[in-house]
Amino acid sequence: MSGGEFDFIERFFKPLAGEGALGLSNDAALYDVPSGRQLILSTDTLVEAVHFLPDDPAETISRKLLRVSLSDCAAMGAVPKAYLLNISRPASFDDLWFASFSTGLALDQARYGVHLLGGDTTSTRGPLVLGLTILGEVAHGRSVSRAGAVAGDDLWVTGTIGDAALGLQALLGELPDPDQFLTGRYRLPQPRVGFPLEDFASSGMDVSDGLIQDAGHLAHESGVALEIDAETVPLSAQARAAGAAWFETCLTGGDDYELLFTASPSQAGLIEEAGKASGIPVTRIGRVTPGRGVRLLDSAYREVKLSRQGWQHF
Amino acid sequence: MSGGEFDFIERFFKPLAGEGALGLSNDAALYDVPSGRQLILSTDTLVEAVHFLPDDPAETISRKLLRVSLSDCAAMGAVPKAYLLNISRPASFDDLWFASFSTGLALDQARYGVHLLGGDTTSTRGPLVLGLTILGEVAHGRSVSRAGAVAGDDLWVTGTIGDAALGLQALLGELPDPDQFLTGRYRLPQPRVGFPLEDFASSGMDVSDGLIQDAGHLAHESGVALEIDAETVPLSAQARAAGAAWFETCLTGGDDYELLFTASPSQAGLIEEAGKASGIPVTRIGRVTPGRGVRLLDSAYREVKLSRQGWQHF
Missing domain, CATH: 3.90.650.10 (PurM-like C-terminal domain)
Incomplete structure (x- = not known):
């Protein structure tokens, strides 16, 4: 292994990987859902200049990306557990930027008890695009949805x-x-x-x-x-x-x-x-x-x- | 509900949604993993001008996006089941384009027995960015990884x-x-x-x-x-x-x-x-x-x- 992509993952993302991530070196990650629990999944995308300003601190962008999904978990009554990350990276975002990005994720992983499970990085000539898919768990049949409100509530x-x-x-x-x-x-x-x-x-x-x-x-x-x-x-x-x-x-x-x-x-x-x-x-x-x-x-x-x-x- | 995003999801993606997607109208989707099975997850991103040519047919782009992830499932020895979709859409890709994109997904959903579970759509001023996260299942402990080859194999x-x-x-x-x-x-x-x-x-x-x-x-x-x-x-x-x-x-x-x-x-x-x-x-x-x-x-x-x-x- 050599070259930009592998070094990039090794340096900034392997330290964030947890159980089931298989060292971020396989085609897919593994996840075990305990008996009696139901998996919930939510995915969000942040686009430079649409969802964040290009000069926002990298550390807050990564934390916002994660927290938006944590909020989706909370909205379903679920406990967040792990996440997948998609990065489309323009050359203008350098390693220093991603070091700070990764630090932000590490902080919030510790705070919220979640870990990186897998992801994908690609180049782009356009703006930075960040996707995050979160996995959470809820007791079977107990998830909250938008349907269910009744008159009188x-x-x-x-x-x-x-x-x-x-x-x-x-x-x-x-x-x-x-x-x-x-x-x-x-x-x-x-x-x-x-x-x-x-x-x-x-x-x-x-x-x-x-x-x-x-x-x-x-x-x-x-x-x-x-x-x-x-x-x-x-x-x-x-x-x-x-x-x-x-x-x-x-x-x-x-x-x-x-x-x-x-x-x-x-x-x-x-x-x-x-x-x-x-x-x-x-x-x-x-x-x-x-x-x-x-x-x-x-x-x-x-x-x-x-x-x-x-x-x-x- | 009104406006572009909701209509877009309603027209092109609701017909693709299956069990657990909750009509694509909630903060997250639900997924049940049968007892004795392990979930595998893989995510991939395709970027216009990097992974596909702007004039490639929309129907083959969407099928390629899905099939790349189906291949990751196959590589882990897993059966693909469902997927989440992230779309960062520039204004230059119109509804006609996405009608064809959606048709391609419908064809391959039928072919491979998978369904749409959830997703996210955003605008972008840059190239079209497409992310897909696939969920597959494998019997517990039976997944294949890149580690395991031994001399003599x-x-x-x-x-x-x-x-x-x-x-x-x-x-x-x-x-x-x-x-x-x-x-x-x-x-x-x-x-x-x-x-x-x-x-x-x-x-x-x-x-x-x-x-x-x-x-x-x-x-x-x-x-x-x-x-x-x-x-x-x-x-x-x-x-x-x-x-x-x-x-x-x-x-x-x-x-x-x-x-x-x-x-x-x-x-x-x-x-x-x-x-x-x-x-x-x-x-x-x-x-x-x-x-x-x-x-x-x-x-x-x-x-x-x-x-x-x-x-x-x-």
Whole structure:
């Protein structure tokens, strides 16, 4: 063995490989699913200039790539275990860049208890394209999906909404971000791994394309309508400081990676407890009703109209 | 739901989705591994202008993408089952193109008994990038790897070697290809799914980066040397017709997607029978010896020197 590709894998990715990866030197990796467990799989792609800015730190790009998928696991009520990585690399991204990229993955592997299982690297004359496929496990038949919400359920969300969307605007110079909190939320999602959605959620998903649009997906897949009380949507102090003019951006901007879920009102106590036990804030923001679509309501139960719904990938 | 991405998935990919895909409308897909079976996973990326030519038919690009991964399954002795798809799409590839792309996948799904499990689509300003992650199953502990060849084993290969490399040269105008056999072999690999490597191989892999280089990987991972008898390397009539000047290209050019494997001489009868039963030609091309590296030998057991080893991804 010799040459660029093999050295590249040896240096930056072999140290990340774990059980079943077969040293990253085979045609495929092996994975054992324990009896009574079901495998969940999710794949995401980040494209330079579309999903990250070319001068974002490599270490945060790799962590974001992984965390976006960890968030998908959390949304299904699954425990993340291992991942595959696809890299289409333009010559302009050098070894130093990938050393930092790999360091970011190592940090988050330790943090979230996952390991690299396999992957593929190719050259490209275009932008850097990064794909990650995550494997998670859930007890058989216990996974959470977008279908399952029923009229009468409450609508809940973890964390705060809109920080990442404002962070992107801050990076573009549209907004101040004195403590870099908003920028940090854009660059590095906090996937809600460990929040036990499978214990109480009737339906769930993660918010990646904007709260309103994603709520629309949940409503559609469950065949129900969702009402969101605008005043209850949890905002960070920094998002509040940005002012009311940015509220719509918070609701439609995407990249939150918070969990949006429904549950019977009888589960409220359990949900509050899970929030305390996991250290993940959780807020009831509305309810499930018969019908279809999403209605954003003010405190007088009047509908608030938005000019846009959310982020489309193309 | 509205807009480009959702329509795109609905039109071209929902018809391909099978069990566990949850209608392609969730954060992740589900997969059940039967008791006693082990999951194998492999991922590959094809980049426009690197792995396929921009004017290659869309239908053969999608089939090649899938078949490259099916070949990885076959190389591990596994039965392919399902796949995830990542698409980074430039605006220049229109819906008509993707209709053909999807048709190609549908054809090969039926042929090989696999289905779409999930995926991700994004926009890009660069070339089209296609990623595919395949899931296969093998009886627990029976998977074939590149480690396991021992001195005294025979070295075998399926099919014929070099056709695809010559096909690429034909497409570039370097070589005639009157019956388009060579071009066909480049555009559409024939993965050796159904060849029961797990029944007799001590080690194995698929030949994707050139016979000599890939043999080097097998030798390295097994900690042995491989001797290849040049005159026994199986060539198609079309490759023979190209003449001796192209022989080195055949051995180093890549894209064969044949299986290269080792087995005890006592297995020769079983291997010949498996070839007949599966309709996949199989040829003994050398042997495993102590040492390291790959030696290409002429009929007088003299080493044949090559000017290059094989294809590097970058």
